[in-house]
Amino acid sequence: MNKDISEILVTSEELGEHTRRLGEQITRDFAGKKLFIVGVLNGCIYFLTDLSRHIDLPCRIDFMQASSYGGGTCSCGDITIVKNISGSLQGYDVLLVDDILDTGYTLSCIRDMLLKKGADSVSVAVLLDKPAGRKADIKADYVGVDVPNEFVVGYGFDYNQRYRNLPYIGVLRREVYESAQ
Ligand code: IMP
Numbered sequence: 768m769n770k771d772i773s774e775i776l777v778t779s780e781e782l783g784e785h786t787r788r789l790g791e792q793i794t795r796d797f798a799g800k801k802l803f804i805v806g807v808l809n810g811c812i813y814f815l816t817d818l819s820r821h822i823d824l825p826c827r828i829d830f831m832q833a834s835s836y837g838g839g840t841c842s843c844g845d846i847t848i849v850k851n852i853s854g855s856l857q858g859y860d861v862l863l864v865d866d867i868l869d870t871g872y873t874l875s876c877i878r879d880m881l882l883k884k885g886a887d888s889v890s891v892a893v894l895l896d897k898p899a900g901r902k903a904d905i906k907a908d909y910v911g912v913d914v915p916n917e918f919v920v921g922y923g924f925d926y927n928q929r930y931r932n933l934p935y936i937g938v939l940r941r942e943v944y945e946s947a948q
Pocket residue numbers: 810836842865866867868869870871872873874917918919920924925926
């Protein structure tokens with residue numbers, strides 16, 4: 768295990784099970800619909816690539832990017848869109864995919880933008896849900912695991928752009944970010 772990690776929250780095997788379960792559920796729920804998967808960069812990359820391989824339906828895939836925490840460990844609710852998707856979403860049922868629902872500011876802002884672009888519906892899939900952190904009015908339709916209010920890294924989750932490539936999700940030792948502040 769990486770020395771900066773105090774505890775593994777979700778193992779690599781469990782990640783495989785969660786993405787399979789959610790992908791199969793999404794396959795059933797979106798059968799017959801025009802599915803458009805929108806991933807939120809950069810955190811979604813591992814989850815979206817694994818999840819989408821378990822979605823056995825024709826679909827489009829594109830990405831958006833919102834401003835990040837700017838190096839800290841809490842969200843301020845001030846969202847800037849850095850990369851958008853082009854064109855109308857009329858006729859599409861959108862599956863918005865992100866790594867985590869924490870305060871919910873990022874996903875509620877992006878969900879509203881996608882509805883304004885004409886999406887018939889917007890459903891939300893996240894690998895992790897931190898219900899204790901919620902501030903915006905949003906619920907995820909598909910959740911891998913509920914996690915406690917701790918700062919996690921790995922499988923796409925970063926701290927200052929590090930640790931994304933860990934094959935599991937772990938709790939980052941407090942010393943790592945407290946000594947940097
Ligand atoms: P929000 O607070 O729900 O708007 O989440 C914004 C973004 O913060 C998420 O998409 C993640 O990229 C990031 N984030 C939230 N919690 C964590 C965490 O524990 N580790 C790493 N990134 C996080």
